[in-house]
Amino acid sequence: MTLDGAQLRKTLEADRELAVRLKAFRGIVRVTLGPTVFDLVVDDGAVSSSDAAEAEPTVGVTIPTELWDLMAVEKPQVGLECMTSAQVFGATIDADWPTLVAPYLGAWNRIVRLGVDAATGRHEIVVDADPFADSDDPVGRYVRFDVDGLEHRVYYETAGRGPVPVLFMHTAGADGRQYRHVLADPALQEKYTLIAIDLPYHGKSLPPLGSRWWEKDLKFDKAQLMAWITGFIAATELDRPIFVGCSVGGQLASDLCAHHPEAIRGAVGVNGLYHMESWQGFDNDRFRDPRVAAGAVGSTMFDVTGMDAPEDFRREVEWIYTTNHRDVYPADNDYFMFGHDLRVDGHLIDTAKTPLIILTGEYDISMLTPDDNGSALAANIPGAEFIVMPGLSHFTPSDDPEGFRPHLTAALDRIAAS
Template sequence: MKAKFEEIVGRYVNFEIDGIEYRVYYEEAGSGIPLLVGHTAGSDGRQYRHLLNDPDVTSKFRVIAFDLPYHGKSLPPYGVEWWTQEYNMDKKGMMDFPNIFSEVLGLERPVYMGSSMGGHLAIDLAINYPENYRATIALEGALKSAKEYRDFGVEGVRREFDHPCVSRTSTGAAMLLNMSPTSPEAAVRETQWMYMCGGPGVFAGDLYYYYVDHILSAEDVAQIDTEKCMLYLLNGEYDPNTPPADGKVVADIVKGSKFTAMKNLGHFPASENYPKFKEYILPILDEIAEKFQ
């Protein structure tokens, strides 16, 4: 039987954040400019498998897709009684992870690209750590997320996605509402599957950062210096959480940033329809490669 091997390589790395040692899983492919890619709330790095397998990208970039602690193959930290604590991801934790992860891997000013909460993070990193990144790419990023969920408050968000009556199947089904009706069903179902595999309480805990701890003002993002760290913003037209208008608000404030409205894409562009997403992201990656190679 003839087998088809992919170029993706996965491994674990152990390192500390605030005195806690984490065993983190990541996959990578390609060579060149380091490109860190961050997943959405409640999911993992599998969302980027198509990007990691694309030679048009990996010929110029060393693409590294990580699973945040508690996500995917990155188990909760051993030696910590995590089962006695409520998991919540805050802005400090979100920013600390790629900063320390990059340092541990010896990456020299990588490009960071993230989706959903990872997209919000792209903006936070450009504000707070421009010296650490050549550019950040916010997929579905904005000043803040949809207002109706913020009004629930922390406990409301947890009741929505962390309750004995809410199954992982239900959470996966809810994600169908966030994708484009034009995306291929096989890719949509695969994205849904990833959400049905998440650990208990993790999606809800991620939403603390997504809805509560990431709320920026015009004054906050006006600090971004695109000469130090270029900011790209891409928002899918079928994203009900952070639609194109929300990304454009940021771009209109940040001098030198670039905004793209992605037609026929929703909240999960890299996984729900990679061929369509490639049409939008490849020109940006080529621009970055031309600048830094």
């Protein structure tokens, strides 16, 4: 599709979000979207444009022509729907990560998104109300339990009155607010008791007394995460809930089936993988740099939300990430990226006793690595199911609740009936 460069420049100059995201930035941004090349001159959020000059830019946002031609289409292939994932294929943001890329990451991603929108005619989807506002009545409370000699005070919300409990775990660096739509679903409330947890250190679950978290890099491993979940189940006296986790929770779903089948009656792993060998080059420590605020994580996660999901719900993903402590995302991600490998312990899973269903969004980045992802899990663990959710992405429980609803409902019903 053809990009009108002159019109895009006018759009960028007038874009209110871009002006907010570029506050305190001063410099030249060279934008290269295929054959379209121009400079943005930015002064504390005020944006003007010009033809590309000979002067060295402060930041370069570049998508090579062969890549741009694949991105600027109505339905791009997996991995080319946003700037964050397109960097796997050669898109670049050329500048110093902690001082120029991370603080303004939302701006650099937005430039590309507005360029794609201009080329394709795509528009944000707007909703007027929450889908289940009339039944949005969760009850929040705290429970205390010990893990590794520390007392944890853990927040959770409950909704519904059904006979089968379902425990929901959030993504890395986030909290139970991601499941607010799911907990409000009246049909699920009839059949299930729905519980969304804020893991320790996340959301309203403050770090435990005595943890001295400020003296170290936070790192959460598989054993610790599983102990938090099983400790919570025991403390709340849940009767073998169905466990549902997304992303890092999707990894934990299968690990719980392997190591703690006595605690759960089955699991749904949303965007969970078999192993992470293809992702071992991921630089998790860049998010531990003290110059990098939580907003960099929020901007990254917002960029990989579903491109057809409602804008307000996509924005909630960024809000939740940005309001959690910066160190929690890399702490969780240590396990997600480097601590999960079912080639080692997947043989412990007995799906006849503990059913396991993997739900993966068509646009989840794991779809780029079929040897690692949920399809590999199902191929190697007898009885495990792998289901692709068309059009959905990594944060589907929160950014596209109505699109996620039929897939989740079917998975829960199958496990409950087993």
